[in-house]
Amino acid sequence: MSMAASTDTQLQASAAKPDTHAPPPRRPRSFPWAPYLLSAPGLALFAVLLLVPLAMTFLLSLNSFSFYGGIENVWQLGNYAEIIADDYFHEVFLRTFRIAAVVTILCAVFGAPEAYILRRMKSPWRGLCLLIVLGPLLISVVSRTLGWALLFGSTGLVNQGLMALGLIATPIEFMYTETGVIIALTHVLVPFMVLSVWASLQRLDPQVENAALSLGAGPLTVMRRVVLPQIVPGILSGSIIVFALAASAFATPAIIGGRRLKVAATLAYDEFLNTLNWPLGATVAVLLLIANIVIIVGCNRLVERRYKQVFE
Amino acid sequence: MTYLVLDQLTKRFANWTAVDRVSLTVEKGELISLLGPSGCGKTTTLQMIAGFLDADGGRVMLDGQDLLAKKPNERGLGIVFQSYALFPHMTAAENVAFGLEMRKIARADRDRMVADALKLVGLEQYGDRHPRRMSGGQQQRVALARALVIKPSLLLLDEPLSNLDAKMREEMQIELRRIQRTVGTTMILVTHDQSEAMALSDRVVVMNKGRVQQVASPQEAYDRPANAFVANFLGRTNLLPGMVGSGAAGTVITVADSVWPVSQPVPPGPGALAVRPEKIGFVDAGGLSGTVLARVFQGTQWLFEIETAAGRVMVIRQHDGSPLPAERERVTIGWRPQDMAVMPADPEADLSAREAA
Amino acid sequence: MTYLVLDQLTKRFANWTAVDRVSLTVEKGELISLLGPSGCGKTTTLQMIAGFLDADGGRVMLDGQDLLAKKPNERGLGIVFQSYALFPHMTAAENVAFGLEMRKIARADRDRMVADALKLVGLEQYGDRHPRRMSGGQQQRVALARALVIKPSLLLLDEPLSNLDAKMREEMQIELRRIQRTVGTTMILVTHDQSEAMALSDRVVVMNKGRVQQVASPQEAYDRPANAFVANFLGRTNLLPGMVGSGAAGTVITVADSVWPVSQPVPPGPGALAVRPEKIGFVDAGGLSGTVLARVFQGTQWLFEIETAAGRVMVIRQHDGSPLPAERERVTIGWRPQDMAVMPADPEADLSAREAA
Amino acid sequence: MNRNGPLALIFHVLFLGFLLAPILIVCAVAFTSQGYLSLPTEGLSLRWFRAIGDNPEFIRAFKDSLLLGAVSSTLAILVAVPAALAIARHQFFGREAIQALFLSPLMVPHIVLGIAFLRFFTMIGLGGTFVGLVLSHVIIILPFALRLILAASTGMDRAVENAASSLGASSWTCFRRVTLPLILPGVASGWVLAFINSFDEVTMTVFIASPETTTLPVRLFLYIQDNIDPLVAAVSAVLIFLTVAAMLVLDRVYGLERLLVGKGRD
Amino acid sequence: QTGAQDKTLYVAAYGGSFEQTMRKDIIPAFEKATGVKVEYVAGNSTDNLAKLQAQKGNQQIDVVILDDGPMYQAVALNFCADLAKAPVYDQLYDLAKMPSGKAINFGAVGTGIVYNKAYFDENKIPAPTSWKDIEDPRYKKKLVVPPINNSYGLHALVMMARLNGGGETNIEPGFKEFKDKINPNVLAYEPSPGKMTELFQSNQAVIAVWGSGRAKALADTGFPATFTYPKEGGIVLGSAACQVAGSKNAAEAQKFIQHMLGVEAQTALAVNAGFGPVNKTVELPAEKQVGIPYGPEQVGKLLVVDWDTINKNREAWNKRWTREIER
Ligand SMILES: Nc1ncnc2c1ncn2[C@@H]1O[C@H](COP(=O)(O)OP(=O)(O)OP(=O)(O)O)[C@@H](O)[C@H]1O
Ligand SMILES: Nc1ncnc2c1ncn2[C@@H]1O[C@H](COP(=O)(O)OP(=O)(O)OP(=O)(O)O)[C@@H](O)[C@H]1O
Numbered sequence A: 001m002s003m004a005a006s007t008d009t010q011l012q013a014s015a016a017k018p019d020t021h022a023p024p025p026r027r028p029r030s031f032p033w034a035p036y037l038l039s040a041p042g043l044a045l046f047a048v049l050l051l052v053p054l055a056m057t058f059l060l061s062l063n064s065f066s067f068y069g070g071i072e073n074v075w076q077l078g079n080y081a082e083i084i085a086d087d088y089f090h091e092v093f094l095r096t097f098r099i100a101a102v103v104t105i106l107c108a109v110f111g112a113p114e115a116y117i118l119r120r121m122k123s124p125w126r127g128l129c130l131l132i133v134l135g136p137l138l139i140s141v142v143s144r145t146l147g148w149a150l151l152f153g154s155t156g157l158v159n160q161g162l163m164a165l166g167l168i169a170t171p172i173e174f175m176y177t178e179t180g181v182i183i184a185l186t187h188v189l190v191p192f193m194v195l196s197v198w199a200s201l202q203r204l205d206p207q208v209e210n211a212a213l214s215l216g217a218g219p220l221t222v223m224r225r226v227v228l229p230q231i232v233p234g235i236l237s238g239s240i241i242v243f244a245l246a247a248s249a250f251a252t253p254a255i256i257g258g259r260r261l262k263v264a265a266t267l268a269y270d271e272f273l274n275t276l277n278w279p280l281g282a283t284v285a286v287l288l289l290i291a292n293i294v295i296i297v298g299c300n301r302l303v304e305r306r307y308k309q310v311f312e
Numbered sequence B, C: 001m002t003y004l005v006l007d008q009l010t011k012r013f014a015n016w017t018a019v020d021r022v023s024l025t026v027e028k029g030e031l032i033s034l035l036g037p038s039g040c041g042k043t044t045t046l047q048m049i050a051g052f053l054d055a056d057g058g059r060v061m062l063d064g065q066d067l068l069a070k071k072p073n074e075r076g077l078g079i080v081f082q083s084y085a086l087f088p089h090m091t092a093a094e095n096v097a098f099g100l101e102m103r104k105i106a107r108a109d110r111d112r113m114v115a116d117a118l119k120l121v122g123l124e125q126y127g128d129r130h131p132r133r134m135s136g137g138q139q140q141r142v143a144l145a146r147a148l149v150i151k152p153s154l155l156l157l158d159e160p161l162s163n164l165d166a167k168m169r170e171e172m173q174i175e176l177r178r179i180q181r182t183v184g185t186t187m188i189l190v191t192h193d194q195s196e197a198m199a200l201s202d203r204v205v206v207m208n209k210g211r212v213q214q215v216a217s218p219q220e221a222y223d224r225p226a227n228a229f230v231a232n233f234l235g236r237t238n239l240l241p242g243m244v245g246s247g248a249a250g251t252v253i254t255v256a257d258s259v260w261p262v263s264q265p266v267p268p269g270p271g272a273l274a275v276r277p278e279k280i281g282f283v284d285a286g287g288l289s290g291t292v293l294a295r296v297f298q299g300t301q302w303l304f305e306i307e308t309a310a311g312r313v314m315v316i317r318q319h320d321g322s323p324l325p326a327e328r329e330r331v332t333i334g335w336r337p338q339d340m341a342v343m344p345a346d347p348e349a350d351l352s353a354r355e356a357a
Numbered sequence D: 001m002n003r004n005g006p007l008a009l010i011f012h013v014l015f016l017g018f019l020l021a022p023i024l025i026v027c028a029v030a031f032t033s034q035g036y037l038s039l040p041t042e043g044l045s046l047r048w049f050r051a052i053g054d055n056p057e058f059i060r061a062f063k064d065s066l067l068l069g070a071v072s073s074t075l076a077i078l079v080a081v082p083a084a085l086a087i088a089r090h091q092f093f094g095r096e097a098i099q100a101l102f103l104s105p106l107m108v109p110h111i112v113l114g115i116a117f118l119r120f121f122t123m124i125g126l127g128g129t130f131v132g133l134v135l136s137h138v139i140i141i142l143p144f145a146l147r148l149i150l151a152a153s154t155g156m157d158r159a160v161e162n163a164a165s166s167l168g169a170s171s172w173t174c175f176r177r178v179t180l181p182l183i184l185p186g187v188a189s190g191w192v193l194a195f196i197n198s199f200d201e202v203t204m205t206v207f208i209a210s211p212e213t214t215t216l217p218v219r220l221f222l223y224i225q226d227n228i229d230p231l232v233a234a235v236s237a238v239l240i241f242l243t244v245a246a247m248l249v250l251d252r253v254y255g256l257e258r259l260l261v262g263k264g265r266d
Numbered sequence E: 001q002t003g004a005q006d007k008t009l010y011v012a013a014y015g016g017s018f019e020q021t022m023r024k025d026i027i028p029a030f031e032k033a034t035g036v037k038v039e040y041v042a043g044n045s046t047d048n049l050a051k052l053q054a055q056k057g058n059q060q061i062d063v064v065i066l067d068d069g070p071m072y073q074a075v076a077l078n079f080c081a082d083l084a085k086a087p088v089y090d091q092l093y094d095l096a097k098m099p100s101g102k103a104i105n106f107g108a109v110g111t112g113i114v115y116n117k118a119y120f121d122e123n124k125i126p127a128p129t130s131w132k133d134i135e136d137p138r139y140k141k142k143l144v145v146p147p148i149n150n151s152y153g154l155h156a157l158v159m160m161a162r163l164n165g166g167g168e169t170n171i172e173p174g175f176k177e178f179k180d181k182i183n184p185n186v187l188a189y190e191p192s193p194g195k196m197t198e199l200f201q202s203n204q205a206v207i208a209v210w211g212s213g214r215a216k217a218l219a220d221t222g223f224p225a226t227f228t229y230p231k232e233g234g235i236v237l238g239s240a241a242c243q244v245a246g247s248k249n250a251a252e253a254q255k256f257i258q259h260m261l262g263v264e265a266q267t268a269l270a271v272n273a274g275f276g277p278v279n280k281t282v283e284l285p286a287e288k289q290v291g292i293p294y295g296p297e298q299v300g301k302l303l304v305v306d307w308d309t310i311n312k313n314r315e316a317w318n319k320r321w322t323r324e325i326e327r
C-alpha cells in the first residue's frame, strides 16, 4: 500500500512538472435550456392570450375614430401626437405616477416593518394578524370606499369627532382629493407589500440578527442595516406590484378621486366607454404600459444590481 | 474580582430542559471553557448570557449588574456564533466593520482596525469577498474577526475554531490568549476539542445533560475528575475490573494476572482500577500481559489496543522513534501506582455522575 | 482496483482559481483524506465530484465512466456537507429517511434503517425533532446519518465531525472505519484535524492553494514530507539553522553548541536541521542547551517551548507521570540522528514548496 | 426569538386599526335597520342579511366566483412556480424581458384588457365561455403569484437541494420534496393573493362574463346600478365572515402557521 | 313554432331594478307567448355599447337597450337594424320615435333636480324651483351633477346654455355658467347612480341634477329624497331599444321590442322601474303616477334636446368639459 502510494506521489510530481502551464482541457458548456423550459408554459400562455390582445390593442391605438364613422382602419400616429402635444394628458400621467410613487413609498414604509413585526409575534397571534392584514382585500372596492366615505367624508366619523373635539372648524377634505386617493390606495395595496415581504422574511436566519444585536446595534439599526438589505427581494416584489397596481388602478381613483382627479386608468376608461374613442383609449393604455415597464424594469435592474449579493 | 455570575440559570424548551440550574462564577480576565458532549446545553447557556434566549429561571450578573434586565444590544458582549451568523449581504470587511460603526469609530480608524483584524485571522486579501463566496473556515475566521475587533470586555466563543486546520487553530489560540492577556478580556469558550480547552483555559466547566459536572483547572479536572463522567469525558480512561484484597504490603488490587498496591481507603471486594492510556508503558515483567490488537498512528503518538485477560486496554506512546511493539506481538504493560485510581465497582457510573452535579 | 480518477480537475471562480489541475487515483474501498489549510479548495473539489459545481476543466471517472456527464442525482454518492444542508422542514428521522425513500425502500425496512442510523450517531431519541431545534453537533450527526444510511459506494465527507466532542468523534471514526471495511465503501474525507486524518486514512492528500502537494500514506507524509509545506502543515517541525561541515566521523552539522552527524549528502555551508518536537527528549548532556520558556498542558501531553542559542525549539513530552522540567529551568535537549533531516538553508522555504507542486 | 418592543406594538396596533377601520364600519352598516346606508343608530337588524337570501343569483354568482377563483389561481400557481424558479436562479438571455412580460398585466388598466379579451375571445370563439373567463383571470393574477414566489425563492440555500439530489432525488422529486416545501409560504401567499384578486375583479370581468356565469362582484356592480343599499355591506360582511371561518377550518385541518410560515420553523 | 322552441334571444340591458322588472314581469310573458328563451345580459349603457363595438361582425346580442344618447351613437355606428313595421308603433307618442327609424324609445324619464328634503327643512331652505337654484352658494360642495357624457349632465349643460341665451348650437354660455357659477358648488361630477345615492345617503350631497326614475328608486328606500321639475321645464330622457344589426334571431328580436311596447310591459315598467309609458293607451292608477312622466300633458311639458346637433359637437364638448370644467 505504502509502496503504491509513494510511487503515486512520484508520478504525480513528475507528471505535473512538464505541463505546469498547459491549460487543462476545457469542458464545453451546453446551452442552458433549463430556464427556458421552466418558463415555457407561462410564455406559451402569455404569448397566445396576452400578446395577441395587447398587439390588437396596439394596432387599435394606430386607428382613428370619429363619432359617426366609428373606428377607422387607417394606420397613423395621430393619437400619440395628440397625447404628446396636449398638456391635459401630461397632467393626468404626471398625477398617475405621482400617486403611484407616493403609494408605493407609503406601502413600503409601513408594510415592511409590519411584516417584520408580524414575524416576531407569537404563534396564534401571528396567523390571526396576518389574516387581518389580508382583510382589505376581502371586501369589494365598492364597500371599502363606502367605509372610507363614512369615516372620512365631510360628515364622516373622523371629521365629526374632530369637530366635536374642537380640533378643526371645517371638515378635512378627504373625498375627491389626492390625499384621499393616496390613503385609500395605500389601504388596499399595503397587504401586497406585507405578504411579499413576509415571503422573503421566511428565509432570514434569526441568529444573524442576534449577531448584529451583540455588536451593539439597536433594534432600528438591525432592521435598517441587517434585515432590510436581506429582504430587498421581497420589498422589490411588493413595490412592483403596488406601483403597477396603483398606476393602473381604476376603481379607487374613480370613486374617491371622482372625475376631477383623473388618472390614466380613468382616462382610458372614459375613452373606452363614454366616448367610444377606443383608439385614443388604447393609446393611453399603451403609453401607460410602456411607462410602467420602463419605470419598473429600470428600478428592478437598479435594485438587483445594488443588492446583487442578496439576489444570487 | 468576580466579573460574571451565573446563578441557577435554567432553560426549558417545551418539555426539554436544555440547561438545568447552571451556576458559575467567572473572574475578570479569566478564560473559561465550557466542555461537554454534543447537545449538553453549551450553546444554550451562551445564548442566554448574550440575551438571545430568555432564561426560564436564574440570574446572570455582570460586574454587579443584572444582565437579564438589559437588552441584548446593550450588553456589550462579543460573540462568535457556532453557525457563524455572518451578514450575507456584506463583504468580509463590512462584516468586521459593523460593530465598529455601531460604536461610531471614525472612518479612518475603522478601516485600519478592520484591516488589522482581517490580517490577524489571515484574511487580508479577502476583505471584499462576500460570505457566500468563502470557504467554511474563511467564514469562521470572519466571524472571529468580527467579534474580536470590537475588543469586548466579555467574549463568548461558540466553537470558534472548529473548521480550522491545526496550524491556523494554534495561531488563533495564541492570538486569543494574547488578547486575553493584553486587553484583559474575559472569555467563555465553548469547544469540543479537549486539548484546546486544556491548553487555553484557566478553568474548565464540564457539562452534561444541561448540568455542570465539575468546575476546575484543566489539570485538576484531568487528574482528579469529580466523577466517572468527567473522567471519561476528559480523555480516554481504561477502567479495569479487579478484586480488592489485603496482601502482605497492605491493600492491593488484583487485575487478571497482575497485582497493584492501593493507597486509597477502598473496601475489599470487587473494584475498578482507572488508569489513563498515556500513563501506561511497555515493561519487561511485573505487569498485565496481553496481545497487541491494533496500533494506530496519530501523528505525534501511537495508539495501541491491547487485549488482556481484564479486557481491552488502550495505551498511548509518543512517536519519538523508540522501538514499539508490532501488531499481534505479546507484551506486558505496567504503570506507576500513583498514576492509577481505584474505586468500588459501580455498574451505573454514568447515572451517579449525573446525580453528583 | 482503480475506482475513482480525478484528472486535471480545475475550478475557477471569476479570477480566482480555487482548484488547480488536481489529479488523484483512488482505489475501491480506500479511505482518502484531503488535508490542507482553510480555503485551499477541498470543498470545491468535493462539490465538483458530486456535481454541484461545474468543473472548468479536467475529468472525473468513476468505475470507468465519465462522472461529469451524469446528473448529480444519478451519481449515487453519499455526501456530508460542511454546512450540514439539512432539510429544515423535515424532522431528523425524515431527513435520514429521504435517501431511502428515493431508493424506494419499503416502509418497514426504511423505518428500521432510519432508527439504526440515528442510533449509530447517538440520536435515537431525537428522531422527530426539526433541525432548528437541535444543537450544532446534533445537526451534524443527522447529516452524517443521512449520508451513511443509504450505504453509498462512494462517500464524500466534508468535515463531518468538526462539531463533535472527542468521545463522539472517536466513536464516529470507528464507525466510519467499520463501514469502510464491512460495506467496502470508498471514502473521501475532508478534515482539518490531522490526527483524524492520520488515524483514519489509507492515504492522505495534502493540498495548498488549490494544488496537490503530496499523496502518500499518513506515516510517510509525516515522516518523509515531499516539501517544506507538507512538513510544516503535518504537525509542528523545528527548523534549526546550522553549519554543515566535516568532522572526524564524517559530515556533521553544528547547531549552536551541539554537533550532529549527518547521513544524507548535503553540501557544506549553511544548512537547516529539521526535527519534530515529539522526537526531542531531555538529556543529561551532549545536546542543545536552553531554558524552558513555557510549558503548556495539552491533556495527554505537555508542550515545552525552549529558548536556545539556535532559536526557540518546541518539545512535546507525554504526560506519563515521569518528572519534567519546570518553567525557567535550564535543560539540555537531544534527539536521535535518524529522527532528524538536514537540508541546505533555504530562505524561501514556503515559496519553493509552492513551486514543487 | 426576539420580541417586539412597545413601539413596535403601538405601530402594529395602529396599522391594524388603519386596515380594519373601514371594514368594521362596513360591517356595522350591514346591521342597519334603515333602507339606506347609515350607521345603525336606532336598533340593529338582520334584514340586509335576509335580503341576500332573497337574491338567489347572488348565491349562484358567489359559487361561480369561488370556482373561478380556485381554478384560475391554481392554474396561475402551476405556471408561476417554474417561471419564478427560472427567473430567481438562472441568469439567461431574455430574463428581464420575460419578467416584464409576466408582470405586464398589472400595468394595463383592466378596462383595456377587458375590451381586448372580449374582441380576441369573440374572434377565436371563446366569447362568453367559462374557459375564456378562467384564461383571462389566469393572465391578470399570474403576476401576483409570480412576484411572491420570486420573493420566496431568491437567495434560497442551494446546498439543501444539492443534498437532496445527492441522495438520489430527481429534479422533480427534489422540487416536490425540498424546494416546494421551502418556498411554500411564498406559494401559499401567492395563491391567496391570486385568489383574492380573481375573486374581486370586476372592471375586466364585466366584459367577459356571460349571463350564464357571472361573478359576485359583477352581480354587485350591476345591483348597485341605480341604487346602493346596505345589501352591499351585508355581502361584504358575509364574505369576511366566510373567509375567517375558512381560515379557521384550514388552521384546524392543516395549520395556517405551517402554510404561511413553513414547517419546522419558529 | 317548433323552431322557436330552442332559440335563445340575448337581450342586453341595464342591471338593477330594471333587470328585476324585466325578469319578473316582461320576459316570462314573452317566453310564454313565443317559446323563445331569453338570456338577459346585464350591463349599463356604456358597457353594452362597448360590447357591441367589440363584437362587431360577430354579434352575440340580439336586442340592446340603451339610454337615448348612446342609442344615437349606436345607430350612427350602424349597430342597429331597421325596425319592422308593427301596429303597436301607431299607439306611441311622437317623442318615442327616434329619427333614424332604427331604434325606439320605450320609456321616458325626466331630468330635473333631486334634493334631500330633510336637510332643506332642517336648515329652512326653500325647495329649489329653478335650474338656476343650483348656483346658490348655500350648496357649496353639496351639489352633484353628472358629467356630460351622461345624459343628465348633458341636459344640465344644454339647459344652462339655453337659460343664458344660447342653446345646442351655441353652447358657450352653458360652459361659462358651469365654469363660473356652478363649479364651486359641485362636490363631484358623478355619473354612477349608485355612487350618487351613496353621496346622498352619507349626507355629503344634498342636491343634484338627476332623473325622475333614479330619484324614485332612492325615495323608495325610505330616504327623504324629493324630485322636482324646475319651472323652466324638465328634459325628457328616453330609454331606447333596437335590434342589433346582424342578429341571428332578427324576427324574434323585433317581436321582443314590440312586446316591450305593449300595454302590460309598459305598465310594469312604469310601476316598478319608474319609466314613463310611451304607449298612449296605458292607464295608470293615480297613486302610481307619482314621480313618473305620464300622460300627454305631463309628457308634453318636458323639453327635448336636439341630439343631432349635440352628437355632431359631442367630441369637442367632451374635450372642453374635461379640460375646463372637470379639472
Ligand atoms: N462562489 C465562490 N466565488 C468565489 N470564490 C469562491 C467561491 N467559493 C469558494 N471560493 C474560494 O475558493 C477557495 C476554495 O474554497 P473551498 O470552499 O474549496 O475551501 P476549503 O478547502 O473547503 O476550505 P475550508 O477548510 O475553510 O472549508 C476559497 O479561497 C474561497 O474563498
Ligand atoms: N429551539 C429548541 N427547541 C427544543 N430543543 C432545543 C432547541 N434548541 C436546542 N434544543 C435542545 O437543547 C439541547 C441543548 O442544545 P445546545 O445547542 O445548547 O447544545 P450544545 O451543548 O451547544 O451542543 P453542540 O456541541 O452539539 O453544539 C439539545 O439537546 C437540543 O436538541
Ligand SMILES: [Mg+2]
Pocket: B042, B043, B044, B082, B158, C135, C136, C137
Ligand atoms: Mg452548540
Ligand SMILES: [Mg+2]
Pocket: B135, B136, B137, C042, C043, C044, C082, C158
Ligand atoms: Mg470547506
